[in-house]
Amino acid sequence: MDITEQLRALATIIRKEVHRFLRIWMQTLIPPAIMIMLYFVIFGEIIGSRIGKMGDFDYMQFMVPGLIMMSVISNSYSNVVSSFFGQKFSRSVEELLITPLPNYIILIGWVFGGVARGLMVGAIVTVVSLFFSELTVVNWPLAIFVVFLTSVLFSLGGFLNALFAESFDDISIIPTFVLQPLIYLGGVFYSITLLGEPFKTISLANPILYMVNSFRQAILGVSDLASLGISLNVAIGMILFFIALFSSIALWLLNTGKGIRS
């Protein structure tokens, strides 16, 4: 396939993926908005008012970047894992495997499908958050860059999960037992600086910490990164490193046929 044909094929996969999650918008776009609204009401309005300030910000303002990031992460991941595993399960992935499509186009197509949903949900959650909190973005390009990279990374994670999964149970194990705890312990609801040792040090091994705090840095202009002695470049470098690692593994698995070829 020449480059034009590859781009057409890529556009087809992305269009199909976007069409898929828009077709079932009641399952894909509305629940995150409702969930975030509940977070704002319960943790922001009811409990948050008793917590007081988190640094220089209201607890609600502090939470907003974390909640946006949480929605982006979980939706990017779940879009790819459920869509690709669904295709494996129904054998409709064969539609792609019999074509001349290079494996990297398949991977990019699915990842961009996940990114599209992640960013769309991120935008919806941002709009919802405006009803509850004042949101002033300090650094727009950085905010978009971080949220895009994070969405790419977790779309790749979803793709890897789908490749390994052999049953529907397998696609819920990682989100429930790995992803969700990492998100909740990644500084969405609290500042890592509040933790004592050894939990503070252990938290540094959580990659989501770097994403949430990079995004918070872009939105609020401050984050835990400085107090932890980590520069923004290192945090973004970590995200890029994991993207490179996950894409290499995913491509290697696709090339060897793991999970999709007999």
Next chain:
Amino acid sequence: MSALLIKNLKKVYQGGLEALKGIDLEVEKGDFFALLGPNGAGKSTTIGIISSLVTKSSGKVEILGIDIDDNHSLAKKKLGVVGQEVNFNQFEKVGDIIRNQAGYYGLSFKEARENTKFYMKKLDIWDKRNEQARKLSGGMKRRIMVAKALVNKPELLILDEPTAGVDIELRRSLWDFLTEINHSGTSIILTTHYLEEAERLCRNIAIIDNGEIVENTSMQELLTRLEVETFVFDLEEDINSLPSIADYELKIENPRKISVTIKKGQGLNEIFSLLSNSGIKIASMRNETGRLEELFLGLVEPTIKETEHGYH
């Protein structure tokens, strides 16, 4: 140039099952070729390897002269595959399913739209283009599969049991359609359990059994090997007994139906006149089983019996 060339193809699955034991196969360009065999013989594994759904253990596969290991992308551009089972997202609209398939082959939007329309009209599913595929009958889904496999205008089309479970009307219309596209230059490889279908459509045939090719010849040559053939005659009037006719084996199936076994070299004209002279009027006739079926059973019967007894 061959449409398909397979040399010493082997496949051993994880767990040690040897599905293909080094098969050789050549399908000429423009051919309508039957690949037959009992369940588990290795047909679907062979097709899976050609279409890259199954990874081969060793051997060589060339599609239109292109080695799938050397130029996998170009080889697959020339290939269309109708799988055994429905393998598209049934929640999508029929038109989208076929147009997306064209997109995966890198066709431009205009070309994809035109090809989609052309094959959907040819297969009589154009008026279903905006319906969700899951709402359609099994026969309609089969047509979607065929349209999907053709939308990139492949030079080699492989059909893995395309008419399984579809009604007679659709089966016959698919036969006509496949014959038409074969005449227009598309090479076709067909696997089917309907041996009548293979006999009617295909010029050449290979029979695979237990991972090995046990027969590979022209349909005509294979059929000439029949030693005996049994015909069923429906009669215009009831009969109670049969006349004694030398050299023919006759049997009353019911008062209105008799069967006659004819040996190689014996003609039908003679038996017609002998029966007519005995006052038996024939209303219609047919083969008791398809001719190919008799040969097929002779070639693969040991495997079928073993399978029935659970040895496999």
